[in-house]
Every structure is written in structure tokens, then in C-alpha cells.
Amino acid sequence: MTATDIHRAIDAIFRIESARLIAGLARIVRDVGLAEELAQDALVIALEQWPRLGVPDKPGAWLMAAAKHRAIDLLRRRALLDRKHEEVGRELGARQELAAPDLDAASDQDVGDDLLRLMFVSCHPILSTEAHVALTLRLLGGLTTEEIARAFLVPEPTIAQRIVRAKRTLAEARVPFEVPRGAGLAARLSSVLEVLYLVFNEGYSATAGDDWMRPALCEDALRLGRILAELVTHEAEVHGLVALMEIQASRSAARIGPLGQPVLLLDQDRARWNHVLVRRGLAALERAEALGGARGPYTLQAAIAACHARARTPEETDWARIAGLYDALARVAPSPVVELNRAVAVAMASGPAAGLELADALTSEPSLRAYHLLPSVRGDLLAKLGRFDEARAEFERAASLTRNRRERELLLERAAACAHGLAPPKAR
Amino acid sequence: MRFMMLMIPKGYEKAAPGVMPDARAVAAMMKYNESLQKAGVLLALDGLHPPSMGARVSFPGGKPKVTDGPFAEAKEVLGGYWMIQVKSKEEAIEWAKRCPASDNEVIEVRQVQEMSDFPADVQKAAARFPELQAKSGQRRKS
DSSP: OOHHHHHHHHHHHHHHHHHHHHHHHHHHOHHHHHHHHHHHHHHHHHHHHHHHHHHOOHHHHHHHHHHHHHHHHHHHHHHHHHHHHHHHHHHHHHHHHHSSSSSSSSOOHHHHHHHHHHHHHHOOTTHHHHHHHHHIIIIIIIIOOHHHHHTTTTHHHHHHHHHHHHHHHHHHTTOSSSSHHHHHHHHHHHHHHHHHHHHHHHHHHHHBBSSOOOOOHHHHHHHHHHHHHHHHOOOOHHHHHHHHHHHHTTTTTGOTTTTSBBBOOGGGGGGGGHHHHHHHHHOOOOOOOOHHOOOOOOHHHHHHHHHHHHHGGGGOOOHHHHHHHHHHHHHHOOOOHHHHHHHHHHHHHOOHHHHHHHHHHTTGGGGGGTHHHHHHHHHHHHHHHOHHHHHHHHHHHHHOOOOBBHHHHHHHHHHHHHHOOOOOOOOO | OEEEEEEETGGGGGOOOOOOHHHHHHHHHHHHHHHHHHOEEEEEEEEOOOOOOOOOOOHHHHHHGEEEETTTTTSSSOOOEEEEEEEEEHHHHHHTTOOOOEEEEEEEEEEEOOGGGSSSHHHHHHOOOOOOOHHHHHHHOO
């Protein structure tokens, strides 16, 4: 193995191990920021030693042992400076003696609990949503600050700053490293789910920039969702979110045309959907529904996505069922965006005029004033009704509102087709 | 990116029909499968019955010819596979290294081709194929 090969192998190992490492260390030192620094230190030691000594048989255990040694050194030094840390140092020493020498001895249950705690702390309400996203990707996704910055089109120092500040906030507020109990759990869990879905969506339909999708972000969110579903098996919404992400991700290849342009759901070549992901999504949805209870917003959205996934052709889509699911969604999570989607489903089930009526009712909605999909949907329905002039104006308005270049091009193309009195072109 | 980890157990090419691995090996393998699942990287996995229960279809002169297993000429056969989703080939290799495999087993790590890996002309040619499939499917239905 060349030095480069070993470095790449170390990167891969660190990606696999870092979340478990940080989570395990955070339990011992009770400080997520310190835990992350210790994990980084262990990585640096590995980068120094492994090229000479070879990669150890149990790299995860090796990294954990190295990080613990660093922790003891560090806490002893600090204890000399600051009596407050003495206690922490003693606790660490005790745990060190008690703890078995390698990570394998820690049961899967313990490792899982630590990971779950790390997820909850990263999404703690004391932090902003931006900080939740950055911390989750850094601590649990194992992404570098540079990777996070690139994914969100933000300068690297901004992300680095955001992470440093978030870690400081957690330490200053002495946020406990624990899974919330009782009534608090549901709210905190929904914040974790929201962060994962936000990351997924940023990858699935990038809000800005030149690319319509950034698939790596989708994969990261999906991986974290799958991990969470193994840890919190009894919460329907966790499986609902995983189902939603699996099914949406199954369309990735089909929703980009050969020139990088977006291809809308009904125009997609369904043979290009990833059927492994479809199957996984449907299975996750089944798990969510088997848990019973009222269906939450993610499970309902997954059920809608599943209706599309089950239809072999667009014509086979069960629009009446989808409209009913949007009704249910509008009850549990009412929002103008849900209403807009309901309008589309109703249009497909009962004709464009019925859908347009619902969409028109949304034009006075302040929160949709700058939302490009409202004029885009209205343009589509107007064109179907043969009202091409109005349709063109709507598509042009939609194009002026989107920040994504690929989407803008598609909308302008549809506007141009309306100008010729033609039905808008298929997006393919 | 997606990778297949292809399990190639030496000797499986000669295994009798219905042969099953011993319970201890299965238990260790289950634990490994779980670790892939818990890490969120596992997409799919399957184990295969031995070739003695299968068949090979070859095409001498362009015509299909069926040979029942076992296959005398086969030196290596598949015993099963995992499909995983990871960031790099190195990560896939790292997962393969963690498999509790025995002396006689080899894991081949291969990247799954994505449509975007193909040059534009191949993509275009391939894109026509599902279209044709969909059309023939519709005709069958009506």
C-alpha cells in the first residue's frame, strides 16, 4: 500500500468510526465539543502511525483507546489548572479502569444509546436550525467542514465558525448528554427528523445554485435516517421519514434529464427508478403503519410517495387516494404548501378546474407570495384548460421566483410553449 | 455510490444440493449483517443455493443451451452478495474486511454501474430500452 492508499483507507475507517467514537467519548467526558476534538486527535495519531505500523486489526477500538489516552492526559493537565475538573478527571480515571480495553466489549446497545444521545444533543433546541444541520453532518455524518460548506454553498470559515459556536453554546449551557424522556421526547425527536429531512431536501431539490440535485447530501441524510430507525424502532414517524426519503431517492436518476435539466414526476421514465430503494421505502412505510396510531406528517407523505411508486405508469396513479391522503395531511400539518399539493391531486382526480379553484384560493396567501411552485402549478392547470396567455404569465412569474437555474430554464421553456398556444412541453 | 460485495466460497462449486452453512458461521454472519444495517449502509443482501441446484444457460452460436449444475468447469462460484451504499471504494473495502469470513472465502468488491457512469451516447441508447419495455407492457395490458 502506498502512503496515499493508506491515507484513503484511514479516511474511510474514520468515516465509519467517527460517530461511534465521538458518541462514546461524549458519554465519558460529558462534552460533545471536547469529544469531537479527542476523536480528531486520535485521527491525527492514526495518520502518523498507521503508514509505518500498518492498519490495526480493530481500527475502531484502536482509535477509541488513543482518544481515551489523550482525554486522560488532557483532563489531568486541566485538573492541575482548575480544581473543578478534578472531579471529571477522577470519573474518567474510574471509568477507564472499569471500561474494557476495546470497543468490542461495549455492547451494541451501549453504542446505540450513545449515538442516539449524540443525535439529540446535535439537534438541541438551544441551537439554531443551521447549527443543527452543521453539527449533525459533522458529528454523525462524519463530513468535514469543507464538505458541509460545499454542500450548502457556504464559505468554509462560516461552517467552521457555526460548529465552534454551537459546541461552545452546548458546553456553556451544560446541556446533558442524554436522550430526553417523557413528554419532551416527541418534540425533540421531531426536531431530529426535521433536520434529517432538511438535509435530504437540500440535496434533493437544491434551493440555490446550478445543480438541480446534490445526491451526496441525500445519501448522507438517508444513511442517518436508517441509523436512527435502527435505534428508535417504536416511533412510526421515524420509519415514515425513512420511507419518504427512500422512495424519493429512488427517483434520483430519473428526475435529471441528459442535459442536467429537471424531469417532473409524471414525465419520469419509471424504469429508471431504483427499485431496491422503492422496495425499501415500501417496507419502511409498512413498519410505520404497523406501529398503528394516527399517521403523522412523514408517514402520510410517504404514503403519498408510495402511491406514485406503486403505479407502473402515470395513468395508473390512484389520484383519488392521493387527494384523500393530502386531506389527512392538511389536518395534521396544515400549511399552504400542503394545500397547493392537494390542489394538484384534486386536479388530477377531478379535473383541472377543480384543482385551479383550490390553487386560486392560495394566491392571497402571504407565505406563498415568493414561492415559485404556486404560479408554476397555476400555469400548468391554466394551460390544461386552454387558457394559454394566463398560463404563460404564470410560468414567467414562477421562473422569476426560483433561485435554481435548471428549474428557471424549464419554466421559461414552458412559458415559451404557451406563447405558441401549445400545451407546455414534457420536461424530458 | 453503490458497491456489491460478492461472496465467493471456495468449494461451493462442488457443494451438494441443499447444503447449508453451520449455525455458528450463520450467527457470526448475522451479527455482521446487523452491523451493516445499523451503520445505515446496507441496501440489500441475499445468499444463494449451491450451483448443483441451479443451471447455466450458454449461447453457442447464438442459441441458448441449458446445462444443469454442478458445473464441472467452474472454479469460482457465488455464494451470495451484499449491496451497500458508501462514499468510496475504500469504505466498501473497509466493510468487506470486517466480514467474519473463513479461510476458504473471498469477497470481491465491485462498484455498481450508474447511468451517469456511461458516456452520453450509451446513455441515449440505454434510455430507449425502458421506453420500449413500457410500450410493450402497455400493449400486453390492453
